[in-house]
Amino acid sequence: MSDNKTHSTxxxxxxxxxEHIWHPYTSMTQALPTFGVVAAKDRQLTLEDGRTLIDGTSxxxxxxxxxxxxxxxxxMEHQLHQLSHVMFGGITHSPAIELSKKLISMTSDxxxxxxxxDSGSIAVEVALKMALQYWQGRQQxxxxxxxxxxxxxxxxxxxxxxxxxxxxxxxxMFGDSVTxxxxxxxxxxxxxxxxxxxxxxxxxxxxxxxxxxIAALIIExxxxxxxxxxxxxxxxxxxxxxxxxxxxxxLILDEIATGFGRTGKLxxxxxxxxxxxxxxxxxxxxxxxxxxxxxxxxxEVAQGISDSPAGVFMHGPTFMGNPLACAAAxxxxxLIANNQWQAQVDAIETQLKAELNEAIHxxxxxxxxxLGAVGVLEMASTLNTAQLQQQFVDLGVWIRPFSNIIYIMPxxxxxxxxxxxLTTAMKQVAASITKTSSxxxxxxxx
Numbered sequence: 001m002s003d004n005k006t007h008s009t010x011x012x013x014x015x016x017x018x019e020h021i022w023h024p025y026t027s028m029t030q031a032l033p034t035f036g037v038v039a040a041k042d043r044q045l046t047l048e049d050g051r052t053l054i055d056g057t058s059x060x061x062x063x064x065x066x067x068x069x070x071x072x073x074x075x076m077e078h079q080l081h082q083l084s085h086v087m088f089g090g091i092t093h094s095p096a097i098e099l100s101k102k103l104i105s106m107t108s109d110x111x112x113x114x115x116x117x118d119s120g121s122i123a124v125e126v127a128l129k130m131a132l133q134y135w136q137g138r139q140q141x142x143x144x145x146x147x148x149x150x151x152x153x154x155x156x157x158x159x160x161x162x163x164x165x166x167x168x169x170x171x172x173m174f175g176d177s178v179t180x181x182x183x184x185x186x187x188x189x190x191x192x193x194x195x196x197x198x199x200x201x202x203x204x205x206x207x208x209x210x211x212x213x214i215a216a217l218i219i220e221x222x223x224x225x226x227x228x229x230x231x232x233x234x235x236x237x238x239x240x241x242x243x244x245x246x247x248x249x250x251l252i253l254d255e256i257a258t259g260f261g262r263t264g265k266l267x268x269x270x271x272x273x274x275x276x277x278x279x280x281x282x283x284x285x286x287x288x289x290x291x292x293x294x295x296x297x298x299x300e301v302a303q304g305i306s307d308s309p310a311g312v313f314m315h316g317p318t319f320m321g322n323p324l325a326c327a328a329a330x331x332x333x334x335l336i337a338n339n340q341w342q343a344q345v346d347a348i349e350t351q352l353k354a355e356l357n358e359a360i361h362x363x364x365x366x367x368x369x370x371l372g373a374v375g376v377l378e379m380a381s382t383l384n385t386a387q388l389q390q391q392f393v394d395l396g397v398w399i400r401p402f403s404n405i406i407y408i409m410p411x412x413x414x415x416x417x418x419x420x421x422l423t424t425a426m427k428q429v430a431a432s433i434t435k436t437s438s439x440x441x442x443x444x445x446x
Contacts, residue, residue: 012036012048032386035393040067043414045398053398056408056422061225061257063288065335066411072287072331079327088116088321095326102333103294107267108275111296115313116321120256120282121155123293124218126315127252127278128159130297130305131216133314134250137307143215147206147249151186153226154218154254163218165227168403182210189233191222191271191371200239207247216250216278217243221268222371225257229376229407231369237272244277250301256282256293260333261341261412264349264372277301287332292325344412348373351416355423364433366404375423377406377430388429395425406430 018031026032036048043066044052058064065072083093100114115130117123128146135143148154148163155161162179166172184203189196207214221237224230244251253276258268262284265271269279278301282293305313319325335341352375359377360368369376383401392399399408399422406429408422 012038033390042066042068043411043418051393051396053393053396054410054414054418054421056392056397056399056410056425058409058411059288060283061262061409062283062286064260064262064284064341064412065287065332066413069287069331069335071335072289072328075327075331076289076324079324083323085319085322085324087318089316093321093323093326095323095330096321099294099326099329099333102330102337103281103296106333106337107279107296108269110275110277110298111279112299113297113302115295115297115315116326117293117295118317118319118322118325119155119291120280120293121157121160122317123256123280123282123295124154124160124163124254125157126295127218127254127280127297128163128216129315130278130295130301130313131250131252133308133310134301134304135215136309137304142213145182145210145213145215147182147184147203147210147214147217149184149186149203149219151224151227151230152218152220153224154220155256168227182206182214186224186227186230187232187236189236191231191233193233195233195235199233199236200243203240204243207243207249211247211249214247214249216252218252218254220254221258222263222271223258223268223374226402228403229369229374229378229405231263231371231374234271237269238274241272241274250277252276252278252280254280256280260284260336261345262372262374262409264345266336266341285332286325286328287335289328289332290322290325292322292329341412345373347416348410348412348414348419351419352423355420356426359427359430362427362430365430373409373412375408375426377426379404379406379430379433383433391429391432392425395421395428397422397425399425399429 017034022028023034037045038048039046043055045055046052079095096116103114104112115126117126135141146163150165152165154163158178162181166183184206187199189199217240222231241251253269255267259281269276277298279296286292349370349372352370356368356370356375359365364380365377366380367378382404385401388401406426
């Protein structure tokens with residue numbers, strides 16, 4: 001991998017970084033250690049000291065085609081020289097039109113309108129605003145609340161925070177500054193397990209009592225991601241669609257983490273054979289090369305918004321429909337359309353089951369969960385992220401645990417040997433916890 005080294009890159013100033021630069025979910029006074037990356041190719045990150053790491057997280061689940069894919073780089077380079085950015089107000093361009101056509105074609109028939117945002121959190125903000133404004137246009141302005149389930153995560157901006165888990169999420173910290181939404185118990189029926197009727201009974205009771213004030217229900221379909229990597233029943237998801245239809249509630253599906261093949265279906269809602277009224281997409285949309293997100297909605301939702309007192313949808317990010325990001329997304333979705341992802345994800349799932357399932361017998365492992373290109377070891381106690389992250393780097397892989405979860409969501413293009421190196425590292429670290437710290441709780445610092 002010597003060809004990946006960037007010899008002209010100056011030495012990284014780690015002291016300045018630690019003193020002045022915030023990283024995600026870290027303290028500025030007790031910052032987590034950082035590892036300087038100078039290059040990335042295929043599934044590997046090259047550190048400043050020349051070591052290479054197999055990336056088990058595909059850069060927070062986004063870089064599904066691997067790093068440096070020539071098709072995406074070529075598309076971005078061409079677009080960069082042609083039109084890198086232009087305001088979207090009163091202006092349109094080919095990359096945005098082509099991308100919107102692709103998204104409408106590959107998602108469900110109901111979704112016909114596309115709003116191009118600049119991040120996943122903003123896609124959720126847009127979806128929630130769409131739902132609220134829709135009901136204004138339908139003369140039901142009392143519908144002001146959003147229903148969701150516990151253990152969910154939908155982003156870090158304020159409206160998105162309001163529908164994250166109120167205990168494990170960001171509700172408590174910001175108090176009354178965050179809108180108080182309605183939370184139902186998290187689904188308890190595991191994916192492909194016999195359905196537990198109480199799952200829907202609990203949320204039905206809430207809807208029966210409060211449906212007249214509920215604008216929409218938002219949920220991550222099939223996989224709750226940052227809330228604990230939980231896979232739940234497709235029957236539960238189908239039941240939610242039925243409840244929304246019965247009680248006149250919009251259904252928002254947040255596929256930012258699950259979209260474009262991650263769970264073994266192109267979109268996770270396909271496991272339940274349902275459609276959304278509003279759909280949020282992001283992360284893998286551009287193959288992980290540049291930030292872009294999209295919120296799609298139905299004709300009915302769009303009409304309701306047009307009928308609202310404002311008459312227009314009240315949102316417009318500066319970088320909405322950015323041509324460079326749209327070009328990357330078009331190249332990424334063309335790769336998805338070639339349909340190799342299905343065989344790739346199926347192979348990853350098969351290998352994950354073969355190599356990770358044995359970890360259920362480890363003393364400190366509480367559960368092993370695998371679906372599509374996602375492999376999860378749920379540990380019995382909270383983990384020390386900094387300590388485990390160093391162990392993984394020493395083993396030549398990039399795996400970032402959180403809470404009590406050790407997981408991987410690799411690029412679809414990962415080789416069998418690279419995947420084995422990831423799963424071997426996961427098992428080795430999980431086993432080492434029982435050997436060195438039996439009974440001790442690991443406290444996460446990030």
